[in-house]
Amino acid sequence: MKHKGLKMKTISYFVIICVLSGMIDSTVSxxxxxxxxxxEQTYTSDNLSSHGSSSDILEMIQQVNASTLRTYIQTIQEFGPHPTGSSACETLGEYLYDTLSSFHVSVRYDPWRYKLHSGRNIEATLLGTESDNIVVVSAHYDSISISPGGNDDGSGVAVVLAAADILSHFSFNCTIRFVLFSGEEQGLLGSHEYVQNASRNGEHIIGDLQLDGVGCASTSDDGSKIKHHSNNESFWMVDISTNIASKYHDEIGLDVIGLPHVTFSDHESFVEYHYDASYFWEYGLTPFYHTSEDTLEHMNMTYLAKVCKLTVGTLASIAELHPLLSxxxxxxxxxxxxxxxxxxxxxxxxxxxxxxxxxxxxxxxxxxxxxxxxxxxxxxxxxxxxxxxxxxxxxxxxxxxxxxxxxxxxxxxxxxxxxxxxxxxxxxxxxxxxxxxxxxxxxxxxxxxxxxxx
Structure with a gap:
């Protein structure tokens, strides 16, 4: 988001730590x-008001285009099933790399290997103006061997691409990373290696927002809600998305349903390494999950556009954080x-x-x-x-x-x-x-x- 001046105040911390008498119990793991x-960390609407310009967020939300999302998903499913390690996954990764490179972001491959599996994550970075804090938005671009992956997770990939395109025209206090993982269907392999390296390098990731299966809604009720899963430590992200959905309800048209943490997508890798992370998931269930029928024809582009708007607004709010302290x-x-x-x-x-x-x-x-x-x-x-x-x-x-x-x-x-x-x-x-x-x-x-x- 467009940069604003940072008011500084000076803080002096003196931490005195003293320790007596302790022993390791070898029988306890x-x-x-x-x-x-x-x-638990919780945001309130009062906190949120200082996180960015309403006019900027509204402008970003209004740039979301359902036709663009449809084009991304149509292209993804035309590669056919693309499990990690296949030539289809490799070629799809090249398409995604080229697409991200056309935006105002820097792009790199992040190769990984785990036992007999190997692949490449794709990372696009929009540098922040004043902070070493990093916000991640992520999805996975691999599919299972029988599915073209329209919704799982072409929907999440499409939102990440659209968000990168829109947000790259603005500047933010925090760095934003748009990350597409491979190896998710084999057990979160790509994201695990990515976050492990980030932790070893001491990177200050303040939160990851994962999108996985966010494009199906067969009823009007399903089309008006989104599930946002998190653990207690990351619940502040749910609070921000809830406030964005409420503040821009006329433009977004979604209610956020905050739910407990689940472990079956790439945000879990961030949680494992003590980073905050949360997960957007469509409200209704789809019978086409992990089948050959997971295609655009069974998805709802109006709903996906709503999810994309909410994602863009949530990311903009988090990345615009201007603390009084550094x-x-x-x-x-x-x-x-x-x-x-x-x-x-x-x-x-x-x-x-x-x-x-x-x-x-x-x-x-x-x-x-x-x-x-x-x-x-x-x-x-x-x-x-x-x-x-x-x-x-x-x-x-x-x-x-x-x-x-x-x-x-x-x-x-x-x-x-x-x-x-x-x-x-x-x-x-x-x-x-x-x-x-x-x-x-x-x-x-x-x-x-x-x-x-x-």
Whole structure:
């Protein structure tokens, strides 16, 4: 969206982490003791009002054309069944690459390999103006071996192509990536490799919006609703789409039905690596799913155009996020090299102009065995718990917290601290990793790893 000035306020965070006594229970797996990384995050209509220009979003929505979507799907199904690894999938990928290259975006292939499977994802990037935050909209372009893939997932691909064309004529605060995955029908293979690499590279993806099967509606009721699935951490995306659908109801004509997370499309790969992600899915069921009859003739282009309008508006809202704070305003400081108490810290917010401001943040503190990656276990008066704490606060000036605990065994550890913005500060993110060793019921942090980031 057209860029607006960014009002800056300065924040100074001091995080004091202290840890005593903990041990690894070798009989407990890391999956068994792993806790939810981030709690529920929710947008309100008040938050949404600052996310962009209504006139711009209306202009974008009005550019959605059902005939263009029809042409995309007709072309896709003319390739016939195109499972990953087939020549048809390869040729279709070249068509999609060329189509995206005709827009004002940079395009690349993202090759992947998993065991006996290999393929190429296609990524188009619209760079943001001020932020390293990334918003992803995605679909998969492979089909099963008997289906031409008109709706599954030609419909999602068509929406991604149309959104890339429309949004590429605007500028946004956040970078937008338009990603088409292969290997979805074999078990989310392409998206898994893509997100794994993004996580390893430390990319700050604030959310993925997946479209998979969004073009069928056989009744008027089906044609007036869209399902939006998410987990608690990603529910803010549902809130934004709901507000867009409500604000532009005359132009879009859809009601958003927020539903719990499901795992059977590529957004699940993002969730697996602790990124926020959600999934648009048509409201009604189609009898042509995974059959040779999954074709344009059984789809509803009026409905698909509605979904495309909602997608464009939702993406524009998310990507336009203009926080009052930037990542440069955040800092993590761990005080001391010999630590006491499992978790003790203070977070302070200070405005350089002596004005009081607040920061909406989630703070995660995790202590893991450096060799196994499992959380260190600390004993408290009510029993044993893993050293993985998450706190969500709106902090005005200072907030302090301390936990109790005792009894550790000697082990090398990593201590990770992550501050992540929520609500109107959702684009904020900073993390730090320190390493150390537990000896005689104390944690000694290694000075030569101080202030390392990951």
């Amino acid at each position: 890391s999956s068994a003791i792993k806790q939810s990384f981030f709690p 990542n440069d305003d955040l800092g993590i400081s761990i005080k001391g090299r010999v630590l006491a108490f499992p978790c003790q810290f203070a977070v302070r917010v200070k405005n350089k102009n002596s004005m009081i401001d607040t920061a909406n943040v989630t703070i995660n503190v995790a202590i893991r065995n450096l060799r196994t990656g499992e959380y260190v276990i600390v004993n408290i008066h009510t029993g044993s718990i893993p050293c993985n704490w998450t706190f969500t606060k709106e902090i005005a000036t200072v907030w302090e917290f301390k936990t109790n605990g005792r009894q550790y065994s000697n082990q090398f550890i990593s201590l990770d601290v992550t501050i992540r913005g929520i609500k109107d500060d959702v684009t904020l993110y900073i993390s730090q990793r320190r390493t150390g060793v537990i000896v005689a019921n104390s944690i000694f942090l290694f000075p030569f790893f101080k202030a390392s980031s990951y």
